[in-house]
Amino acid sequence: PVLVDCTAADGMDRVYSEAFARGIHVVAANKRPLSGPHDRLRDEARARHVAYHYETTVGASLPIIATLADLVRTGDRIRRVEGSFSGSLGFITGEVMRGVPLSQAVRSARERGFTEPHPRDDLSGLDVARKALILARELGLRTDMDQIQVHPLVHADLLAEPDLEFFFDDLADYDATFAASITDLRASGRVLRYLARIDLDNPGAAGPEFRIRVGPIDVAADHPAATLRGAEAFVAFTTERYAEYPLVVRGAGAGGAVTAAGVLADILKIGQTLRGR
Numbered sequence: 001p002v003l004v005d006c007t008a009a010d011g012m013d014r015v016y017s018e019a020f021a022r023g024i025h026v027v028a029a030n031k032r033p034l035s036g037p038h039d040r041l042r043d044e045a046r047a048r049h050v051a052y053h054y055e056t057t058v059g060a061s062l063p064i065i066a067t068l069a070d071l072v073r074t075g076d077r078i079r080r081v082e083g084s085f086s087g088s089l090g091f092i093t094g095e096v097m098r099g100v101p102l103s104q105a106v107r108s109a110r111e112r113g114f115t116e117p118h119p120r121d122d123l124s125g126l127d128v129a130r131k132a133l134i135l136a137r138e139l140g141l142r143t144d145m146d147q148i149q150v151h152p153l154v155h156a157d158l159l160a161e162p163d164l165e166f167f168f169d170d171l172a173d174y175d176a177t178f179a180a181s182i183t184d185l186r187a188s189g190r191v192l193r194y195l196a197r198i199d200l201d202n203p204g205a206a207g208p209e210f211r212i213r214v215g216p217i218d219v220a221a222d223h224p225a226a227t228l229r230g231a232e233a234f235v236a237f238t239t240e241r242y243a244e245y246p247l248v249v250r251g252a253g254a255g256g257a258v259t260a261a262g263v264l265a266d267i268l269k270i271g272q273t274l275r276g277r
Helices: 012-021 041-048 064-073 087-097 102-111 126-138 164-173 175-187 256-275
Strands: 002-005 025-028 078-084 148-150 191-199 211-219 232-239 247-252
Touching (some): 002 012, 002 256, 012 041, 025 256, 064 078, 064 247, 087 102, 087 191, 087 232, 102 164, 126 148, 126 211, 175 191
Parallel strands (some): 002 025, 148 211
Antiparallel strands (some): 078 232, 191 211
16 A cells, blocks of 8 residues: 655644554655654654655656765765755746736746645745755755745745735735836846755855755856746756766656656556565
8 A cells, every 4th residue: 555645734744654654655745744843754664664755845756856866875975956946936936037927927826736725835935945955854964944044035924824815915015016126137137036055065164064045046047047937947966976067957847747747656666666576
C-alpha cells in the first residue's frame, strides 16, 4: 500500500509516521510535513525500510529534488542554489510586468490552479520559503523557518484577510500602488521576479555558514529568471563541478496536470522498486 497526500493540510506528519510504522509507503505533494520544526520523517521512513517520495513539493514535476540528491550522493559540493521555485509567483510577476493589475493576475493564477488554496500563502513568500527549507534540509542543513529571511511580494497588511473575496477586494485597492512600482521597473529595463537563494559559500559572515533568502527581486534582462514564461520555474545549482556554468532545471512549475504527473511518477518509482525484489 501507498499513502498519497495531495492536500495542503497541517498535521499530516503524524499520519505519515503511523503509515511508516505499518509498512506503508508515502508519496506527498504536501510541503508542510517536510518544512515543520521537527524534520524526522525521512529518518523514520529509512528506519522502517519504506519509501518516502516528495519530488512535487518543489517545482511540481520538475526533477529538482532528484537532481540535488544525485549531486550530493556523488560527492559534489553545493555552493549556491538559486531559483524561481514558485510557478504561481512566476506567472503573477510575469503578468504584472505585462501591465495586468496585480489583483487580476492573482485571481487568474488561482483560477488556473497555480496558487495554494489561499493565494496569501504564495504572496507572503511562505510557500517559496517552505520549498527553500526542503532543499536546504536535503543539503543536510539543520535549519528552520525562523532562520529564513522572507520578504512578501505585497505589503504584509494585505495578507491578514482569511476570506477570499475580501482579500481580493483589498488587493484591488492596492493595484495602483503596485502598478506604479512596476512602471518604474520597466523604465529602468529590469524585470520583477520572486526568487529564493541558498548560499553555502558565505565567508566572513557572522553566525551560520549559510544564508537563505526569499523575496521579490528586480533582475537584469539577461538574468535566467527574466525570460521565464507563464508558470515556468527554474533552479540553478552552482557547485564545484558546475562552477562556471551552473546546472539549470527549468520548466512548468505549477498546475494540476504537471503536479499530478509528478505524483504518479513517484508512485511508479515505488512500484518498480517492489517489482525488482
